Amino acid sequence: MKLASLCSKHPWNLILHQQDLENSDVFETLKQLHISGEIQPGDKISSYDKVSLNILEQLAKLFPGEYRLSEQSLLNQNVCQQVLRVSPPVTSNTFAELPMSRDQLDKELSEHGYALFRADQPFDEKKITELIGGKDKLISYKHGLNARNQVPHSIFSYVTPWSHKEEILPHNELSHHTEFPKYVCFMCKQPAQHGGETTIYDCEQAFKNLSSTCQQEIRGRNVVFVRKHVEQRDHEEYDSSWQDISARSSQDAIAHWENLGYTCLLYQEDYNGTPIDVLETQLERPFVYHYQGRTCLNASVVGAAAYWYRQVMGDKKPQLSLQWSDRKPLPEKLLHEMEDAVKLARIFYFDRWRENDLLILDNLRVAHGRLPFLGDRLVGILMGTKARFKFQVNEWIVEETYN
């Protein structure tokens, strides 16, 4: 079967031809077919062409765990690659009612690091707030990457507004920052027409999935998250303004970030022939940390990969860049390996978002991302109970209830 003549009878045995590659953006077509649910478990897609081999790998990487990739050498030194759409096993940790107390919530999170609450009516937001530490312990994005507006008539904030056409890479919410939430809640107000799953990943398993060489390379080492800020809001090239933290000058902003524990550098860069003041903030974070007896990979390193920012930000400077402690850039090969390790640790917890679904994560156990989608989607986020990394006896641990 060819891409140009798909039929409604499954399983498909689709073979990508040179003709397909010449006439259309095959990857985008396959992506759309996947999101809209047209590629079904049991369907096979094969390729004998070098260009489309890469496309099949990309497809399997975009929807981790949903395809089995195999390769076969042929007599004429060519290679045949195939992806088989599979139904991954689902780990169900679903409840119809909210827990009675925070202790009960912790119990429900203890085995898998996540819990899904599913009912016909919206869950009580006041009760959710209490469960994650109370109103005093809610965390806002004031010092994070993007200021977020609140969803109308709700205590939840909008999730990050990245393009619906792209995936959002796995990350632990705000773990590139000095303090971050222990609990992260996602509430589905409106599911997308197709796709838009909030993907979740086991951070302990992600570390185990790394090669021993990679584990040795990053264990006990730090990564520096670097961010550039300028005065002007909505600058064409720079994404962040110090006005977003209500600083009236670069000196105000330096005082703010140094107080939080960041290292600040103020210098000038050339912007279209004019020098412009740039304030760079730097913060060393662990690659690996210990939490509740587990060795976990800090997935926020993956979420800040330069190749992803190039894809979603175009000519704008990346929001974050990553360096070793000696200020050399992190190699992209390492980031790809870490991305693969995290994605291999994906937890399948439901078929798709339904209205009123509430997903609560232990942000240190489980990383999250988002798949591309079609149509409108409204999922709100609420975060509570501060945690922070602490270096203790040669390893990074997490202080769970820092306040």
Ligand SMILES: [Fe+2]
């Ligand atoms: Fe996030």
